[in-house]
Amino acid sequence: xxxxxxxxxxxxxxxxxxxxxxxxxxxxxxxxxxxxxxxxxxxxxxxxxxxxxxxxxxxxxxxxxxxxxxxxxxxxxxxxxxxxxxxxxxxxxxxxxxxxxxxxxxxxxxxxxxxxxxxxxxxxxxxxxxxxxxxxxxxxxxxxxxxxxxxxxxxxxxxxxxxxxxxxxxxxxxxxxxxxxxxxxxxxxxxxxxxxxxxxxxxxxxxxxxxxxxxxxxxxxxxxxxxxxxxxxxxxxxxxxxxxxxxxxxxxxxxxxxxxxxxxxxxxxxxxxxxxxxxxxxxxxxxxxxxxxxxxxxxxxxxxxxxxxxxxxxxxxxxxxxxxxxxxxxxxxxxxxxxxxxxxxxxxxxxxxxxxxxxxxxxxxxxxxxxxxxxxxxxxxxxxxxxxxxxxxxxxxxxxxxxxxxxxxxxxxxxxxxxxxxxxxxxxxxxxxxxxxxxxxxxxxxxxxxxxxxxxxxxxxxxxxxxxxxxxxxxxxxxxxxxxxxxxxxxxxxxxxxxxxxxxxxxxxxxxxxxxxxxxxxxxxxxxxxxxxxxxxxxxxxxxxxxxxxxxxxxxxxxxxxxxxxxxxxxxxxxxxxxxxxxx
Amino acid sequence: xxxxxxxxxxxxxxxxxxxxxxxxxxxxxxxxxxxxxxxxxxxxxxxxxxxxxxxxxxxxxxxxxxxxxxxxxxxxxxxxxxxxxxxxxxxxxxxxxxxxxxxxxxxxxxxxxxxxxxxxxxxxxxxxxxxxxxxxxxxxxxxxxxxxxxxxxxxxxxxxxxxxxxxxxxxxxxxxxxxxxxxxxxxxxxxxxxxxxxxxxxxxxxxxxxxxxxxxxxxxxxxxxxxxxxxxxxxxxxxxxxxxxxxxxxxxxxxxxxxxxxxxxxxxxxxxxxxxxxxxxxxxxxxxxxxxxxxxxxxxxxxxxxxxxxxxxxxxxxxxxxxxxxxxxxxxxx
Numbered sequence: 001x002x003x004x005x006x007x008x009x010x011x012x013x014x015x016x017x018x019x020x021x022x023x024x025x026x027x028x029x030x031x032x033x034x035x036x037x038x039x040x041x042x043x044x045x046x047x048x049x050x051x052x053x054x055x056x057x058x059x060x061x062x063x064x065x066x067x068x069x070x071x072x073x074x075x076x077x078x079x080x081x082x083x084x085x086x087x088x089x090x091x092x093x094x095x096x097x098x099x100x101x102x103x104x105x106x107x108x109x110x111x112x113x114x115x116x117x118x119x120x121x122x123x124x125x126x127x128x129x130x131x132x133x134x135x136x137x138x139x140x141x142x143x144x145x146x147x148x149x150x151x152x153x154x155x156x157x158x159x160x161x162x163x164x165x166x167x168x169x170x171x172x173x174x175x176x177x178x179x180x181x182x183x184x185x186x187x188x189x190x191x192x193x194x195x196x197x198x199x200x201x202x203x204x205x206x207x208x209x210x211x212x213x214x215x216x217x218x219x220x221x222x223x224x225x226x227x228x229x230x231x232x233x234x235x236x237x238x239x240x241x242x243x244x245x246x247x248x249x250x251x252x253x254x255x256x257x258x259x260x261x262x263x264x265x266x267x268x269x270x271x272x273x274x275x276x277x278x279x280x281x282x283x284x285x286x287x288x289x290x291x292x293x294x295x296x297x298x299x300x301x302x303x304x305x306x307x308x309x310x311x312x313x314x315x316x317x318x319x320x321x322x323x324x325x326x327x328x329x330x331x332x333x334x335x336x337x338x339x340x341x342x343x344x345x346x347x348x349x350x351x352x353x354x355x356x357x358x359x360x361x362x363x364x365x366x367x368x369x370x371x372x373x374x375x376x377x378x379x380x381x382x383x384x385x386x387x388x389x390x391x392x393x394x395x396x397x398x399x400x401x402x403x404x405x406x407x408x409x410x411x412x413x414x415x416x417x418x419x420x421x422x423x424x425x426x427x428x429x430x431x432x433x434x435x436x437x438x439x440x441x442x443x444x445x446x447x448x449x450x451x452x453x454x455x456x457x458x459x460x461x462x463x464x465x466x467x468x469x470x471x472x473x474x475x476x477x478x479x480x481x482x483x484x485x486x487x488x489x490x491x492x493x494x495x496x497x498x499x500x501x502x503x504x505x506x507x508x509x510x511x512x513x514x515x516x517x518x519x520x521x522x523x524x525x526x527x528x529x530x531x532x533x534x535x536x537x538x539x540x541x542x543x544x545x546x547x548x549x550x551x552x553x554x555x556x557x558x559x560x561x562x563x564x565x566x567x568x569x570x571x572x573x574x575x576x577x578x579x580x581x582x583x584x
Numbered sequence: 585x586x587x588x589x590x591x592x593x594x595x596x597x598x599x600x601x602x603x604x605x606x607x608x609x610x611x612x613x614x615x616x617x618x619x620x621x622x623x624x625x626x627x628x629x630x631x632x633x634x635x636x637x638x639x640x641x642x643x644x645x646x647x648x649x650x651x652x653x654x655x656x657x658x659x660x661x662x663x664x665x666x667x668x669x670x671x672x673x674x675x676x677x678x679x680x681x682x683x684x685x686x687x688x689x690x691x692x693x694x695x696x697x698x699x700x701x702x703x704x705x706x707x708x709x710x711x712x713x714x715x716x717x718x719x720x721x722x723x724x725x726x727x728x729x730x731x732x733x734x735x736x737x738x739x740x741x742x743x744x745x746x747x748x749x750x751x752x753x754x755x756x757x758x759x760x761x762x763x764x765x766x767x768x769x770x771x772x773x774x775x776x777x778x779x780x781x782x783x784x785x786x787x788x789x790x791x792x793x794x795x796x797x798x799x800x801x802x803x804x805x806x807x808x809x810x811x812x813x814x815x816x817x818x819x820x821x822x823x824x825x826x827x828x829x830x831x832x833x834x835x836x837x838x839x840x841x842x843x844x845x846x847x848x849x850x851x852x853x854x855x856x857x858x859x860x861x862x863x864x865x866x867x868x869x870x871x872x873x874x875x876x877x878x879x880x881x882x883x884x885x886x887x888x889x890x891x892x893x894x895x896x897x898x899x900x901x902x903x904x905x906x907x908x909x910x911x912x913x914x915x916x917x918x
Binding site for chain 1: 863899902
């Protein structure tokens with residue numbers, strides 16, 4: 001039974017809290033469906049479902065609240081009248097996430113309790129609040145908008161508001177498919193129909209309203225509304241065959257680049273990033289090139305019947321890649337700037353420049369390489385099998401100006417290592433293996449597409465930090481930060497720098513040894529993290545090495561896994577950062 | 585009053601000749617006082633002669649202590665050559681005591697682990713009515729993230745979880761430490777503290793290690809309801825109480841359709857609670873929350889406060905400083 005007016009944000013938050021604590025998916029679905037039935041207006045249904053499944057704004061709007069963790073944290077620190085360093089930071093470290101930390105402080109600290117006068121804000125008021133925050137011109141104004149709302153909210157409302165702004169899935173264990181099921185249950189509709197409609201609208205909030213009205217009308221994918229992209233799952237070489245015979249698959253190289261979609265009409269071309277952001281101004285070289293392609297294609301068209309060859313209105317899924325994207329050899333790397341010339345780094349420089357200068361474009365030329373087709377001549381083709389979409393895409397690729405991915409039909413397992421090797425030599429990350437008959441399962445991570453990567457090999461490293469498992473005994477560690485040697489490297493003053501973080505997966509017979517070593521080598525504690533002197537040497541396998549400019553090393557091991565404790569080796573036997581860089 | 589480390593987690597006052605929760609260092613003479621029977625507060629040597637409250641003495645014997653234990657009732661003063669020592673109930677577990685030392689060098693209160701409002705299965709919580717110069721206080725939950733719900737709310741959650749789980753045909757399993765928390769939860773499941781006269785008492789089974797300790801609680805008049813040691817053959821319809829254990833542990837492997845509640849102060853934070861892989865998290869704690877800690881310090885108004893047993897004492901030190909209370913950290917306890 002509702003405890004507040006159904007159109008209040010608090011009632012939604014109570015429902016989300018109940019969902020968080022529900023013990024099964026069916027209970028969660030039932031609880032949200034019950035809540036939906038209470039809402040009277042279409043607008044409130046749209047808002048409640050949008051806040052639960054999409055964020056502050058519709059997934060196809062391309063809008064964001066643009067209030068980051070710094071803005072939110074500073075607003076909270078000011079609201080609670082606490083010192084960031086002395087109070088907020090340690091609390092944040094203990095709680096492990098910002099929304100929960102802020103909610104607890106709002107609930108517990110007298111200054112915050114006195115300032116808050118919960119007023120049962122409506123969903124409509126929260127919606128306006130999100131718009132006001134998004135429109136605020138700077139961080140200070142955004143903080144003002146946030147705190148003026150918080151003054152009228154409970155800690156639970158504040159927490160969910162922050163999580164909704166984050167655009168992360170809410171931490172309530174209620175994924176989109178379950179939300180679709182709840183919408184279906186509330187309206188006595190077919191869940192598959194809800195799912196398909198969601199695919200078309202791209203917005204779960206809008207979908208809920210259409211289902212409630214029981215009149216989908218002419219809902220279809222629309223040009224210039226970004227489509228949430230289909231994602232691949234990781235696959236071990238041995239596992240991916242479980243879906244059927246290898247003859248049912250094709251392979252493409254997993255290009256090193258930025259995933260994007262482009263919407264093309266004779267009048268307009270727009271590029272969207274994976275999160276739906278319009279990134280067209282960042283890549284004028286791509287839009288110029290696609291514009292030429294578009295002009296060429298439609299200038300050639302003399303007969304409307306030609307539309308089968310040269311359709312209007314296209315949406316393509318693909319990658320933004322450097323046109324000269326192979327990794328530079330080590331001797332060409334800029335001194336002291338690891339990976340500066342690495343394709344990932346150069347692409348991020350392009351991505352970060354909202355209005356790039358000509359020099360940046362000339363130094364880092366890019367192109368859009370299409371690998372799938374979502375809309376053909378204004379008509380969504382997502383339900384068509386990949387083979388048919390590919391056939392259409394290849395037609396488009398025959399004309400100059402639109403590069404498309406290279407696809408290889410698979411006929412035997414022996415092809416995989418050969419194709420992986422070729423991908424690596426081409427500077428690419430691995431392979432994407434796709435089912436020939438799969439439709440485009442938009443917005444989902446589907447096992448119809450699988451990523452296959454070659455193991456990056458193994459390295460000898462040290463344990464720099466041991467991270468205690470919260471709530472467990474002092475000798476139990478959940479993760480280790482691994483370090484790589486830089487003692488002979490002029491770029492660094494330290495002996496070791498962090499290179500990645502792995503699960504502390506220690507064999508039972510080694511646990512006592514490692515616990516003893518950690519006790520002996522601990523020099524400092526930061527909450528549940530222990531800083532260690534070099535001493536514990538480990539062998540680590542990893543997937544790839546990735547450039548990461550925010551780390552001291554400039555790169556990190558992707559998916560490192562501890563293989564063995566190497567008590568037979570000393571810290572001076574470990575690999576160096578240069579060894580790691582050579583595997584970039 | 586000067587103090588030095590004693591043993592792994594104890595403390596010794598050389599001038600007073602009093603050790604708390606650890607042995608007297610070799611080069612010194614004195615008497616050992618034990619605050620309570622949890623393993624991190626009892627001496628490693630089971631043969632050590634110690635002073636403790638009567639219930640703590642019985643619990644220590646039930647856990648294998650073979651040395652002499654001089655029982656000291658709460659409020660009675662033990663006169664030693666260089667000091668007088670009085671125990672005050674700490675509200676943490678049965679028998680838990682705060683140890684108050686008075687000597688020519690002033691007075692000191694060592695809280696051990698404490699809780700106020702006290703656990704309903706303890707002798708209560710009371711502070712000395714005489715001035716305290718130095719306060720050594722545990723600060724396990726010394727962040728403003730921690731503020732406990734009122735006891736009757738948490739007790740209601742525990743009973744509701746048991747009821748709903750049984751109604752669903754599943755077995756309620758309550759993860760709680762087998763000395764103190766286990767007995768408090770059993771007391772709650774027996775209807776203890778409930779204003780509802782019609783509250784249904786639940787049948788309970790407890791992990792074997794906790795059974796001997798339950799008998800001590802009953803000796804001191806604590807109602808633990810209808811309980812028996814763990815027996816999977818007769819578990820149906822009852823609640824199982826056991827320390828936190830992995831999903832593939834032998835005990836859980838013998839329970840049909842277990843549904844788990846993690847009952848601990850650490851359950852207050854989702855990130856910690858989720859690591860326990862439980863269905864429900866109920867933050868019932870045996871310790872002071874952040875605000876209770878400040879309140880005890882404020883009310884007692886000692887000349888100096890020492891915080892111990894805290895993973896992050898700096899926040900509490902900051903707040904004590906804001907209130908003008910002189911405070912520091914005993915790092916040997918961290």
